[in-house]
Amino acid sequence: MEPSLEIERKFLVTTLPDLAAASRSSLRQGYLTVPEDSVEVRLRQTDGTFILCVKSGEGIVRGEREIEISEAQFQLLWPQTEGRRVEKTRWTGGLDQGLTFELDIFGGALAPLMMVEVEFRSEAEAHQFVAPDWFGRDVSTDRRFGNKSLALSGASFIRELSGG
Amino acid sequence: MEPSLEIERKFLVTTLPDLAAASRSSLRQGYLTVPEDSVEVRLRQTDGTFILCVKSGEGIVRGEREIEISEAQFQLLWPQTEGRRVEKTRWTGGLDQGLTFELDIFGGALAPLMMVEVEFRSEAEAHQFVAPDWFGRDVSTDRRFGNKSLALSGASFIRELSGG
Numbered sequence: 001m002e003p004s005l006e007i008e009r010k011f012l013v014t015t016l017p018d019l020a021a022a023s024r025s026s027l028r029q030g031y032l033t034v035p036e037d038s039v040e041v042r043l044r045q046t047d048g049t050f051i052l053c054v055k056s057g058e059g060i061v062r063g064e065r066e067i068e069i070s071e072a073q074f075q076l077l078w079p080q081t082e083g084r085r086v087e088k089t090r091w092t093g094g095l096d097q098g099l100t101f102e103l104d105i106f107g108g109a110l111a112p113l114m115m116v117e118v119e120f121r122s123e124a125e126a127h128q129f130v131a132p133d134w135f136g137r138d139v140s141t142d143r144r145f146g147n148k149s150l151a152l153s154g155a156s157f158i159r160e161l162s163g164g
Numbered sequence: 165m166e167p168s169l170e171i172e173r174k175f176l177v178t179t180l181p182d183l184a185a186a187s188r189s190s191l192r193q194g195y196l197t198v199p200e201d202s203v204e205v206r207l208r209q210t211d212g213t214f215i216l217c218v219k220s221g222e223g224i225v226r227g228e229r230e231i232e233i234s235e236a237q238f239q240l241l242w243p244q245t246e247g248r249r250v251e252k253t254r255w256t257g258g259l260d261q262g263l264t265f266e267l268d269i270f271g272g273a274l275a276p277l278m279m280v281e282v283e284f285r286s287e288a289e290a291h292q293f294v295a296p297d298w299f300g301r302d303v304s305t306d307r308r309f310g311n312k313s314l315a316l317s318g319a320s321f322i323r324e325l326s327g328g
Binding site for chain 2: 036037
């Protein structure tokens with residue numbers, strides 16, 4: 001697999017924009033394993049697609065292996081991810097200059113977190129980007145807002161963040 | 165799930181009996197996880213049936229959850245179980261007094277181990293059982309011959325056993 005370089009910026013959101021022209025999808029993922037385990041087994045749902053993903057980080061056989069499972073199978077295994085989940089509604093829409101935003105509204109233990117990501121074609125474009133009014137604090141370099149970090153330790157952090 | 169009590173005895177086998185009347189199946193299982201992990205994820209094949217099994221031993225949500233997967237999916241994940249496998253051909257046949265034997269001929273890292281199990285309807289029957297000539301040493305109480313133990317540490321042990 002070629003390493004793919006993503007140039008993106010990520011912002012908190014406190015006020016929702018007009019989403020009439022945006023498209024909606026449901027995403028959730030949860031970990032069957034804990035970070036200390038020898039292997040990572042993750043469940044992921046994107047709308048009607050259900051994936052079980054096994055990722056190993058050491059030994060002779062390494063890599064990421066995914067199988068598509070049925071919704072019923074997903075539902076059977078999902079309880080096992082309790083406490084290690086990210087559930088969100090993603091709105092994808094357009095910005096000026098042909099840019100696309102992905103606005104994630106988190107549910108479950110991570111509510112009321114909202115975050116928006118924009119991907120750029122170059123570093124220059126990323127630096128020049130003027131964020132719309134509804135974009136909040138830039139958290140691009142804050143690792144606590146990564147997917148895995150949110151799944152595993154996001155809940156208490158989000159409560160702090162929202163002053164709870 | 166009701167706990168089910170099995171009364172069985174297990175013997176090593178060095179000489180194969182006549183298997184003309186016995187039925188054959190292929191079994192293999194392998195662990196994606198190691199024993200120290202927080203969860204046990206196991207793959208299991210019985211002839212044309214492929215299962216992924218997740219077993220958790222602690223926390224609020226515990227138990228064993230199984231999903232049936234396709235052969236292609238099984239093959240994709242199987243390399244991940246390297247070093248933690250049991251592969252065997254099982255011959256099931258009849259003995260005197262309506263008893264059934266299950267003779268396991270191990271392959272892979274556990275060859276040339278052969279083992280036979282007989283299940284009984286009562287403890288008395290188990291004690292009275294007179295083993296056929298082709299049954300070798302009784303290993304009923306030897307935990308090293310359990311499935312999990314064989315998968316995780318059987319290979320070196322079997323080499324010792326067979327004088328290798």
